[in-house]
Amino acid sequence: LVELGVEVRPSTRATNLTEAGVQIGDEFIPCRVKIWAAGNNASFVGKTLGIPVDRVGRVIVNNDLTIPGHPEVQVIGDLANFPHQTGEPLPGISPVAMQQGRHAARNVLAMINGRKPQRFRYRDKGTMATIGRNKAVADLKFMHLSGLPAWLAWLFVHIVFLVGFRNRLLVLFQWAWAYLTFDKGARLITRNFQSEQRPPV
Numbered sequence: 001l002v003e004l005g006v007e008v009r010p011s012t013r014a015t016n017l018t019e020a021g022v023q024i025g026d027e028f029i030p031c032r033v034k035i036w037a038a039g040n041n042a043s044f045v046g047k048t049l050g051i052p053v054d055r056v057g058r059v060i061v062n063n064d065l066t067i068p069g070h071p072e073v074q075v076i077g078d079l080a081n082f083p084h085q086t087g088e089p090l091p092g093i094s095p096v097a098m099q100q101g102r103h104a105a106r107n108v109l110a111m112i113n114g115r116k117p118q119r120f121r122y123r124d125k126g127t128m129a130t131i132g133r134n135k136a137v138a139d140l141k142f143m144h145l146s147g148l149p150a151w152l153a154w155l156f157v158h159i160v161f162l163v164g165f166r167n168r169l170l171v172l173f174q175w176a177w178a179y180l181t182f183d184k185g186a187r188l189i190t191r192n193f194q195s196e197q198r199p200p201v
């Protein structure tokens, strides 16, 4: 990030955000464009279940992904707070959501066959993040990559995990086009989104 000209300020909390800029304690940084990357609240749906949720609205699930008092309901992915493995909630990333999705499906089959839902265990296969063209980091447990090799590994893994050959081919073509033409059109959100309608909770 520093190489890209970003000034990184670790252990610093934004205390206010206005149209004119960002407040960091006593310091005010004037800016029109602000990009928030510190996480979002979970969907309001969790709060409508009438069971405990955490500070960001994630449902605190049992160790088998069911919710307290309702063994027939499972909550997974970004909406779930699963603290049973490390004491901390699992991170809101797609491998967690995918593994929980598969586990929830197995639980449903088990319950249909009269068995109890099973405890979920997350298998952490490592972490990857990209921060731009040819730049990424990959912590794959058995090795740590950075720069171009990490970026290629990131591309490969994201293509492989897409569902369906047609999707893989399409995304590969779009990424190749964006890479060769420096066209970032594929990342633009051009649709007008309606704000989420939240019922009173």
Ligand SMILES: Cc1cc2nc3c(=O)[nH]c(=O)nc-3n(C[C@H](O)[C@H](O)[C@H](O)COP(=O)(O)OP(=O)(O)OC[C@H]3O[C@@H](n4cnc5c(N)ncnc54)[C@H](O)[C@@H]3O)c2cc1C
Residues within 6 Å of the ligand: 043, 045, 076, 077, 078, 079, 092, 093, 094, 095, 097, 128, 129
């Ligand atoms: C910008 C961004 C970049 C990310 N990059 C990465 C990354 O590089 N690697 C990584 O591992 N993870 C990444 N993540 C996180 C990852 O996308 C999520 O952890 C993952 O998608 C969670 O899956 P999910 O099924 O729980 O939720 P989602 O994928 O968000 O799916 C929830 C679905 O529910 C639908 N929905 C919401 N409310 C309702 C409702 N009331 N009724 C019906 N449907 C509803 C939504 O439209 C959506 O389709 C990123 C997330 C963001 C926002």
